[in-house]
Amino acid sequence: MSTIRISEDLKNLLYSLPEIDVESLLESYRKPMRQSIRVNTLKAKEEDIVSMLREKGVELEKIPWTRYGYWVVNNVNVASMLEHVLGLVYIQGAISMAPVEVLSPKPGELVLDLCAAPGSKTTQIAQILQGEGVIVANDVNAKRIRALSSNVQRCGIINCIITQADGRKFPLWAKSFFDKVLVDAPCTSLGIVSKDWGAAKNWSFRASERLSKLQLSLAISGFDCLKASGTMVYATCTLSPQENEWVIEHLIMSRPNARLESIKLEGLKMNKGLLEWQHKKFNPEVERCVRVYPYEHEAEGFFIVKITKEGEGS
Template structure:
């Protein structure tokens, strides 16, 4: 059923005082926005790499930027190689509110496509453990694509019904993010698709799913930990109604206040139609488009009162393949001490690198752990491109510096000519940033960029 914008959102007129302005903003398409992936590059370097664009730093988030023009950010080479992540501004808020710290154990209960998983990982400085769960098998490939593109070393990807995890791993995680599946009313500024599938029955269905997810996430949370629940919808049934349900079910649950300097938020509501909610839901946050020129969003921050219980540590051996590190040092003189706090292990024909916390996570079957380090071909190591973008900053030999036109040819999968006398695998540097690995043969550098990661061929 196709409904008009006014019809769809008219049910919220009583809870939005400036409803007319709200409707006006809903019909204005959003400008692109992104965050810098600090796992691979420092924010101050982005201006030079995106010099053709007009960037405005976000006041509340030093790693976020908005554009003052229409531009397909997802097609830019910096996005393809994982230096930036195109993401709507309001979508950045839940991970910021979660306040993840390095070396913590964190659960992203509904992880695909990976926007918030990768943001959490960089806020953790790529340390500790983030368990990224996605029940929808069709969305797993997109999640894996993004965690690899962003160079995550601290992620484990699993696929279980989110409602089960709290019973399997009770009191396990320092922090839990539930960016819940929802009726997606807030996506209207990006796509009109919501007009075709919106309905009260869908809102009620989503609310039931969300209640199961938040109960599971709360069970999985350690006492004293932090849970953030978010949706991109406006319906109170999916927002305050879900938090109210949690508060009634768990006396130890407590709502925490949210403050975001430089970003306007509105309080949660305590009355909706014929229903009254717990007064504490006022501390939840409603994000409306007219306040910050973003998509609508809802965010709640919860803690679990009680004394945390220590979990027994991993008793096994952390695998560390010294031969691979020696190979990297001989070929590129990348310092061996860069790898001293990681696990280096082989899975099938590939070598991986991860945090020790990732390696020692065996409580659930995992689809993926850590990042590809490289592959051995005829006793020669071919490093992975995403790996080299992180650890190749200290390369001292067997590297080639390239110009921008050469960079774009390489990233489109084409070979580039070189006058270098080197042979074999080399690291390509652009403006002192390691971009990837090429193979020199007969004065030609062959690209190793996979088809799924290539940019459009330059004309």
């Protein structure tokens, strides 16, 4: 088996994290993740798509924590199938489907996906909205917006607006406007190293700290775009407390009307947010955040937190 290179900083980080099984984590980094898909009910009925795939020899197993999500059990390249190019299925990581389930958008709602490209979660939200309500899918990067546009088109979404803007500035024109906000923040990607070994080789405390400032600004911006009683989900696919618990602690310090909610998802192994890291104690509320490690489901690692904005609903 090939050897994965891990930076010194990353070694220090991993051994500083309580509860994490470092050997299992490194083992999971070496292996490809299990393939998973979401069937797109905007295009056809779930049972029809599933039976089309099964007829072609794709073995599927339902993912318990997400609607429309399936593990692909056998070794089939779904990306080259007609059903994929026609938008009947979307290839998406199994844990990456969890933040939208936690957000739980409802048909008719106004939803903002602040860091939307390449569009996995945007298309998942749109599927749950069933054409009712509106989703604003924003990204700052023009190249990534092309991928987002393609995926939104392929999935057949009519109620999506794609915007290119700095997410930190969104409250200038959309303050207290949305029912739901998703901030799937750019991060150091330690939850998806098996897709990109470079993330482990190049990981540094400095880069993580630099990103955490951007993540905090995005989280505050997303929160400010929420209506009173609205819900925001902040998620990253990394393990560093600097980009996760630290960000949330500072969000709730700067926005006293932010409340962290408990998260329940059937069948998903979840670990509580850290209360202490490197002699720094976090606010006890931060324990409501959840951490999912890559070795727990042979899938991505994620950090997810559900936040509501206290106040009268509009």
